[in-house]
Amino acid sequence: MKKLWIVYLLLIGCxxxxxxxxxxxxxxxxxxxTGGLRGEIGEKYVMVTFQMGIDYWKSSLKGFEDAAQALNxxxxxxxxxxxxxxxxxxxxxxxxxxxxxxxAISALHPxxxxxxxxxxxxxxxxxxxxxxxxxASKAYxxxxxxxxxxxxxxxxxxxxxxxxxxxxxxVTTPYQQNHQERTDGFLETIxxxxxxxxxxxxxxxxxxxxxxKQSTEEILADYPGIAGIFATEANGGIGVAEAVRENKDGAxxxxxxxxTDKGTLDLVKSGDISATMAQxxxxxxxxxLQYLFALQHNPNTAQxxxxxxxxxxxxxxxxxxxxxxxxxxxxx
Amino acid sequence: MKKLWIVYLLLIGCxxxxxxxxxxxxxxxxxxxTGGLRGEIGEKYVMVTFQMGIDYWKSSLKGFEDAAQALNxxxxxxxxxxxxxxxxxxxxxxxxxxxxxxxAISALHPxxxxxxxxxxxxxxxxxxxxxxxxxASKAYxxxxxxxxxxxxxxxxxxxxxxxxxxxxxxVTTPYQQNHQERTDGFLETIxxxxxxxxxxxxxxxxxxxxxxKQSTEEILADYPGIAGIFATEANGGIGVAEAVRENKDGAxxxxxxxxTDKGTLDLVKSGDISATMAQxxxxxxxxxLQYLFALQHNPNTAQxxxxxxxxxxxxxxxxxxxxxxxxxxxxx
Numbered sequence: 001m002k003k004l005w006i007v008y009l010l011l012i013g014c015x016x017x018x019x020x021x022x023x024x025x026x027x028x029x030x031x032x033x034t035g036g037l038r039g040e041i042g043e044k045y046v047m048v049t050f051q052m053g054i055d056y057w058k059s060s061l062k063g064f065e066d067a068a069q070a071l072n073x074x075x076x077x078x079x080x081x082x083x084x085x086x087x088x089x090x091x092x093x094x095x096x097x098x099x100x101x102x103x104a105i106s107a108l109h110p111x112x113x114x115x116x117x118x119x120x121x122x123x124x125x126x127x128x129x130x131x132x133x134x135x136a137s138k139a140y141x142x143x144x145x146x147x148x149x150x151x152x153x154x155x156x157x158x159x160x161x162x163x164x165x166x167x168x169x170x171v172t173t174p175y176q177q178n179h180q181e182r183t184d185g186f187l188e189t190i191x192x193x194x195x196x197x198x199x200x201x202x203x204x205x206x207x208x209x210x211x212x213k214q215s216t217e218e219i220l221a222d223y224p225g226i227a228g229i230f231a232t233e234a235n236g237g238i239g240v241a242e243a244v245r246e247n248k249d250g251a252x253x254x255x256x257x258x259x260t261d262k263g264t265l266d267l268v269k270s271g272d273i274s275a276t277m278a279q280x281x282x283x284x285x286x287x288x289l290q291y292l293f294a295l296q297h298n299p300n301t302a303q304x305x306x307x308x309x310x311x312x313x314x315x316x317x318x319x320x321x322x323x324x325x326x327x328x329x330x331x332x
Numbered sequence: 333m334k335k336l337w338i339v340y341l342l343l344i345g346c347x348x349x350x351x352x353x354x355x356x357x358x359x360x361x362x363x364x365x366t367g368g369l370r371g372e373i374g375e376k377y378v379m380v381t382f383q384m385g386i387d388y389w390k391s392s393l394k395g396f397e398d399a400a401q402a403l404n405x406x407x408x409x410x411x412x413x414x415x416x417x418x419x420x421x422x423x424x425x426x427x428x429x430x431x432x433x434x435x436a437i438s439a440l441h442p443x444x445x446x447x448x449x450x451x452x453x454x455x456x457x458x459x460x461x462x463x464x465x466x467x468a469s470k471a472y473x474x475x476x477x478x479x480x481x482x483x484x485x486x487x488x489x490x491x492x493x494x495x496x497x498x499x500x501x502x503v504t505t506p507y508q509q510n511h512q513e514r515t516d517g518f519l520e521t522i523x524x525x526x527x528x529x530x531x532x533x534x535x536x537x538x539x540x541x542x543x544x545k546q547s548t549e550e551i552l553a554d555y556p557g558i559a560g561i562f563a564t565e566a567n568g569g570i571g572v573a574e575a576v577r578e579n580k581d582g583a584x585x586x587x588x589x590x591x592t593d594k595g596t597l598d599l600v601k602s603g604d605i606s607a608t609m610a611q612x613x614x615x616x617x618x619x620x621l622q623y624l625f626a627l628q629h630n631p632n633t634a635q636x637x638x639x640x641x642x643x644x645x646x647x648x649x650x651x652x653x654x655x656x657x658x659x660x661x662x663x664x
Contacts, residue, residue, distance in 0.1 A: 005337040012341065016348045036370030037402050059634070066633050070369050146645065282632055283643055290622065300614055301398050302391070304660045307651045311615055313478065317644035319636070328636045 037293070039073040043101040045292050047285065050088045050108040052079030055261065055331060056281070057106075060130065063285025064104065071293055073101065085109045092116050102126040102292030104285070107134040114138075126295035128310075130284040140308055141291050145279045146315035147178045151185025151232075154256050154277055155194075157320050158186075158228045161254040161274050165196045166227025169219045169253075171205040171212050171236045179207075182232040182258070200226075205236035212239030220244070226253045234259040234276075241272040260321060260329045268326045278329060280316035287314055369625070371405040375433040377624050379617065382420050382440040384411030387593065387663060388613070389438075392462065395617025396436065403625055405433065417441045424448050434458040434624030436617070439466040446470075458627035460642075462616040472640055473623050477611045478647035479510045483517025483564075486588050486609055487526075489652050490518075490560045493586040493606050497528045498559025501551045501585075503537040503544050503568045511539075514564040514590070532558070537568035544571030552576070558585045566591040566608075573604040592653060592661045600658045610661060612648035619646055 047064050049057050061077055068075040078095055080087035088108050093116060095103060103120065107113050107129055114137040121127050121138040133142040158168060170186060173179040183202060190197050200223055205212030212231065219226055220243065229244075231237035237257025244253060257264050257276040267273040291310040300309045321329055379396050381389050393409055400407040410427055412419035420440050425448060427435060435452065439445050439461055446469040453459050453470040465474040490500060502518060505511040515534060522529050532555055537544030544563065548571065551558060561576075563569035569589025576585060589596050589608040599605040623642040632641045653661055 005341070009337070009341050009344065013344060013348060016345060036368035036404055038368030038370075062634055063632070066631050070631050072368055143643070149644070278636075278639070280639065280643070282634065282639075283641065286626075286631065286641070287643060294618075299398050299402050299618065300395070302394055302614065304610075304651070304657075306657060306660075307610070307612065307614075308649055309615065309618070311475065311612070311619060311643075311646035312481070312649035313647035314643035315645035317640055319639045325636075325638060328638075 037071055037299075039071050039101075039293060039297065041072060041074055043073040043296070044076055044098075045073060045102045045104070045289055046076045046078055046095050046100045047288070048088070048092055048095055048103060048105045049077075049079035050106070051083055052077070052081060056259075058331060059281035060106075060285035060288075063282040063287075064289050065285075066282075067286045067289035067293070071289070073289075073293065075289070076100070080108070083108060085112045089113060089116055092120075096120045096123075096125060099125065101296050102128075102289075104128050104130050104288035104292060105134075105139075106131040108132065110134050111136065126292050128288050128291050130288045131281075140295060141310050141312055141314065143284045143288055143291070143314040143316055145178075145318060147181035148185040149315065150258075150277055150279075150318045151182040151187075152189045153318050153320065154182070154230055155186045155189035157275055158190075158230060158254065158256055159194050159197060161256075162197065162227045164194050166198075167200045167223050167225060168197055168228045168230070169200060169223065169226055170202045170230050170232070171215050171219075171240055172202060172232040173207045173236070174202075174204055176207070179232045186230055197227075205231065205233075205239065207233055207235055209235045209239040209242075212236035213243045214239075216240045216243035217247075220247050220250055224251055226251045228254040228256070231255065231257045233257075234261050234264050237273060237276065238263050238267065241267050245272055262330070265321075265326055265329055268321060268323060271323060275320050275322045278319045278321045280318065283314075283316040287316070369403055371403050371433075371625060371629065373404060373406055375405040375628070376408055376430075377405060377434045377436070377621055378408045378410055378427050378432045379620070380420070380424055380427060380435060380437045381409075381411035382438065383415055384409070384413060388591075390663065391613040392438075392617035392620075395614040395619075396621050397617075398614075399618045399621035399625070403621070405621075405625065407621070408432070412440070415440060417444045421445060421448055424452075428452045428455070428457060431457065433628050434460075434621075436460050436462050436620035436624060437466075437471075438463040440464065442466050443468065458624045460620050460623050462620045463613070472627060473642050473644055473646065475616050475620055475623070475646040475648055477510075477650060479513035480517040481647065482590075482609055482611075482650045483514040483519075484521045485650050485652065486514070486562050487518045487521035489607055490522075490562060490586065490588055491526050491529060493588075494529065494559045496526050498530075499532045499555050499557060500529055500560045500562070501532060501555065501558055502534045502562045502564070503547050503551075503572055504534060504564040505539045505568070506534075506536055508539075511564045518562055529559075537563065537565075537571060539565055539567055541567045541571040541574075544568035545575045546571075548572045548575035549579075552579050552582055556583055558583050560586040560588070563587065563589045566593050566596050569605060569608065570595050570599065573599050577604055594662070597653075597658055597661055600653060600655060603655060607652050607654045610651045610653045612650065615646075615648040619648070
């Protein structure tokens with residue numbers, strides 16, 4: 001009788017082990033077989049910038065990290081501390097030497113990194129550029145703002161602010177390509193789509209707060225009925241806002257600025273700046289990592305040699321920030 | 333004694349259940365925690381085209397399916413059978429009525445689908461456009477060829493083929509935006525970068541093989557030393573090749589065409605056409621699904637209301653197909 005119970009016990013025990021282990025296996029297999037995009041934690045992707053301490057990169061890095069967590073891979077953040085191209089080249093060479101699974105770079109100079117980038121791509125390391133391109137390099141993709149479109153969007157918002165009517169000025173940094181593109185998109189949109197608006201002057205603010213303030217004082221003197229001013233970068237926008245604030249009894253043009261540094265956001269909040277154009281920086285980081293992951297794992301089941309499994313270029317978009325949504329843009 | 337065994341049995345059984353269930357839970361949780369991008373198989377994403385039977389869509393659909401398999405979601409392929417905008421609107425409305433997780437559409441008309449697309453986006457259904465845009469709609473993104481860049485790339489390859497020297501002609505379909513952009517990119521690149529090349533004429537081939545052949549006969553008569561001809565679409569390219577083949581004792585200009593239908597590939601293989609420009613159609617499908625998945629699952633952990641977690645625009649790239657890689661492009 002005693003022996004019989006032991007046999008029962010063993011049989012029931014074995015059965016339970018079998019059933020539960022089977023159940024557990026099934027659940028696991030179901031998950032594996034039905035896929036899920038998932039890398040190895042030892043797979044390291046590196047983001048490389050310059051002036052790496054500034055706030056501007058935080059949101060891109062957050063996107064890069066969000067994608068890494070979703071895909072179960074590791075990330076590292078590297079970069080020069082200054083706006084120094086030799087420093088950035090040195091950092092990039094150090095990163096390449098460790099043979100990471102992929103690198104996303106914001107290029108401080110459109111040409112000077114090409115040799116280093118090309119060497120890495122030829123050695124089989126996936127590289128994409130974000131925010132600032134090196135268009136002649138062998139990097140697989142560039143993810144950043146389409147600056148012409150950003151200018152178009154600024155023009156449409158300016159039309160809204162001014163009732164599609166009146167004299168408009170632009171304060172920009174000519175000869176710097178991204179600013180020239182923002183200006184072109186703005187000018188052409190006003191010219192083609194808003195016959196009762198007219199851009200009367202384009203001033204050189206030199207990317208400087210003081211120079212932009214002086215330019216704006218000239219604008220306010222020359223065009224006392226000015227309805228709106230578009231500043232294509234953040235320092236300029238702050239200078240424009242100062243000049244207008246001090247122009248107490250004169251024109252109060254609507255101001256549209258660019259980017260979302262704290263100084264600009266504060267002026268949007270106070271109403272001095274009507275709107276600022278926020279770049280899709282989170283997108284730059286998130287999709288940089290997604291693209292690098294695709295280059296590393298190649299999901300194209302019918303891959304044609306020489307063709308790339310990722311887009312050549314992604315316009316990461318632009319959002320208009322006004323007093324009504326400015327609070328969402330302060331760093332948390 | 334007997335009762336004691338029953339108690340033992342129950343205790344051991346419970347312990348085994350507990351241990352194995354715990355083990356199974358742990359394994360599952362580990363997988364979830366370490367991430368992996370993964371949806372539900374009940375999550376259905378729909379691709380909508382027109383002329384849905386033609387070969388052109390196969391590669392985009394393959395990309396869409398590859399992404400769906402990787403992400404563990406379902407796909408459905410729908411579309412009009414003809415080039416009929418009312419048919420496409422009806423199909424799109426039927427798709428929307430089923431509330432899918434996301435829709436990727438190639439728009440047969442740049443405006444006529446806007447009302448239907450906007451209604452779906454407002455109802456919370458993620459929509460992206462691919463291949464053919466509806467730029468004023470509320471769709472979140474457009475994934476397709478940057479046609480200006482495609483023209484630039486064709487110009488650079490033409491320069492290679494002609495030793496950066498000689499008279500060049502273009503056969504295109506003016507007033508159709510994508511063809512105008514291809515032509516513009518080609519013309520500007522030759523003008524700016526290749527001083528010893530000159531585009532001597534731009535002919536209207538009307539997207540037609542016979543008309544393009546006639547245009548080419550005129551080109552061969554007017555410019556007997558012509559070094560190269562760029563056809564901005566596939567029918568035109570075949571017509572150009574016919575005219576040149578029949579021009580037995582005359583000029584043998586290098587021909588660059590567009591797209592990878594079988595007729596064009598055969599002429600690349602035979603050497604009549606030197607190169608054809610292949611669009612990144614797999615990319616269009618793969619990244620359409622990735623973008624829709626991101627809209628559905630929103631991976632942005634610091635999401636700002638009103639900002640989009642996907643790029644506004646993706647240039648899906650272009651590849652030069654020559655006799656050396658043409659075999660890779662035949663449908664498998």
